[in-house]
Amino acid sequence: MTSKKSATPKNKSGKSKTDKSKTGSGKADRSGAEEPRSDRAAIPAARRPEPPARPDPVEVAVSPAIGAGDRARLLDGTHHAPHSVLGAHPVGGEVAFRAFRPYAQAVTVLSGDLRAELHDDGAGFFSGLLPLTDVPAYRLLVTYDGTVHETEDAYRFLPTLGELDLHLIGEGRHEQLWRALGAHVTTHQGVTGTRFAVWAPNALGVRVAGTFNFWDAGGFPMRSLGSSGVWELFVPGVGEGELYKFEITRPDGSRTLRADPLARRTEVPPATSSVVHASHHEWGDAEWLARRADTPVEQAPFSVYEVHLPSWRPGLTYRQLAEQLPAYVTEMGFTHVELMPVAEHPFGGSWGYQVTGFYAPTARLGTPDDFKYLVDRLHQAGVGVLMDWVPAHFPRDAWALAEFDGRPLYEHHDPMRAAHPDWGTLEFDFGRREVRNFLVANAVYWCEEFHIDGLRVDAVASMLYLDYSREPGQWTPNEHGGRENLDAVAFLQEMNATVYRRCPGVVTIAEESTAWDGVTRPTHHRGPSGFGGLGFGLKWNMGWMHDSLQYMSHEPVHRSYHHGEMTFSMVYAYSENYVLPISHDEVVHGKRSLVSKMPGDWWQQRANLRAYLGFMWAHPGKQLLFMGQEFAQGAEWSEAHGPDWWLLDPAYGAEADHRGVRDLVRDLNAVYRATPALWQRDTDPAGFRWITGDAAEDNVFAFLRHDAEGNPLLAVSHLAPVVRHDYRIGVPEDVPAWVEVLNSDAGRYGGSDVANPDAVKPEPQAWHGQPASIRLTLPPLATVWLRPA
Known part of the structure; x- marks a missing residue:
């Protein structure tokens, strides 16, 4: 069966509609940068050249529609491999094009002089079989009620993550995990867009929703990358400043909309969306970093001024603080500042100790680059920067990490181990390699990306003991019959060893309130208890x-x-x-x-x-x-x-x-x-x-x-x-x-x-x-x- 249709959508005047994607509208994005405009839009109307004549539409042989099973899974948000059915694929010496565009009235394939309108298969599905020998580079012209968009097809691209990334993630050894997961503006196969990737191994399906698709995730299913538990999608045309979340279909079939665990920027609380971010800060602290490791911290002056940034001078942003805090600390003679937690947290009254955005500086005071500017200025003033880091627990907010993909994932699967008895929060599952990787990489992230000079690790005692704040019957001994949390010990040792190896001159500091033996002993030295040292540089007395x-x-x-x-x-x-x-x-x-x-x-x-x-x-x-x-x-x-x-x-x-x-x-x-x-x-x-x-x-x-x-x-x-x-x-x-x-x-x-x-x-x-x-x-x-x- 064949159909002959005009491949050029018309507007009310009879002229071809100019297609513009959302990121090409010419409006300023949230970062303040001017978005690109078409050259034609910049030319006065009287001097604009006439557009070239449109080629005649070609006959499109309607390919067999997407099978009922694939169709149902795409509609339900449970498809593991949308790229295997969507996009362009060789079929019997021709090329089949399939698109899933909910609410679209028409979809046309554009490739060079080729214009071919696909057959409407209903429910947002479009397909067509073209007499091509190879899959060409192509774009889609998508007609909605009252508007037309010309865009790349997200489903024509290869995965953006390679085998090494997936192997390291699977092994729990990806020390720069933030470079693999999260949202990254990138150029992929010659096209600029944003790569989205999230770890959700229990999900039946994952889709991405955001301002770029009007928060309708239906047409943006992500693909599962094998046994890694990672879901990935490259979305062309999406740039900095766009808001997004992941729509996850849980094992029971219900759906949940979640912020990105590795988002590097967030909305200002109480809003909870993640923000696509790319850093443009140029550092000026090379001299500080070059001499930071000259003297071991225990043999150097170390006088610390602890600061809660939002209230030190209330109302100041990161950049305004950068004009005042370095001068004050220098005048007072302190060698370092210690910042109470700056990672994003929904409740200001927690002072930052209930973190939901472990990879994002709080947006209350500015952007991630603004925070980098503050650290940079402190370094240039000769002041070291320590920050409180909170790997012991996280809050139960339904849009964040708790039961992230429908089952306990970041928290321990045993409810008694998962629930923190003091703070109403959840404890991390330190025994799961991917969770341990999430936290170890997070420690490295702050030191490498933000040039932090030290991490003061909060609530270490609550991590080390299985019976911390628990009564008999509320905890289970370890494999040796003891009360020590062996998984937490291994995590802290790995974190310290990794940070010291990767980041010369950085110090880790334990807030540990018990007499645990060897908190600041090297990890390879065993003490009377039989444990190796935890590997911290300093410990609060x-x-x-x-x-x-x-x-x-x-x-x-x-x-x-x-x-x-x-x-x-x-x-x-x-x-x-x-x-x-x-x-x-x-x-x-x-x-x-x-x-x-x-x-x-x-x-x-x-x-x-x-x-x-x-x-x-x-x-x-x-x-x-x-x-x-x-x-x-x-x-x-x-x-x-x-x-x-x-x-x-x-x-x-x-x-x-x-x-x-x-x-x-x-x-x-x-x-x-x-x-x-x-x-x-x-x-x-x-x-x-x-x-x-x-x-x-x-x-x-x-x-x-x-x-x-x-x-x-x-x-x-x-x-x-x-x-x-x-x-x-x-x-x-x-x-x-x-x-x-x-x-x-x-x-x-x-x-x-x-x-x-x-x-x-x-x-x-x-x-x-x-x-x-x-x-x-x-x-x-x-x-x-x-x-x-």
């Missing part, structure tokens, strides 16, 4: 934080009974590579701000705080301070309004109050960075020596720090509200004189200005186990640092 704050909360008259809370940390100080954290967790949910934890009146509270910070900066380990605490903010932190910057306004009379504490923190950092004794041997017991750790009745702690050449710094903390004159402190005999280099009681910090203004010479009187001693005036509630004159 939660014990020091808890004990020291507990001591400081007591009235000075009671502190002698709690003296060991300040000294116990040195019993285990060298078991791991530690960071001393005063983080956001300590100044929220009724815990009060740091200064408000201190006893006494307002003067004493500030004096206690200053003395505590001096003790902290001298103690072995790196330092971390949360924003607002550097100027003694009195209120708890709120993500709604951020730090109380008005407290620093001179009109408030802040010079002696909040500005004094801020100036102390700035000077602590300045002296710290200039004094290798305070950081060079943080993980070496030879770098520390107690002078007196048992002066409980006096509330005094004194110790020496030494650098690699043996140069000392003497730190004395006096945590009683009295002045002690001629207080004798033992010192080495080889230092001719000591001078104050920092005194937290200085008047410019808001203190009483009790000091040792002159050099203090040792006396040949042995004291505190030292061959000589000095007599100091100890200010009230203060820490004093001295160094050789």
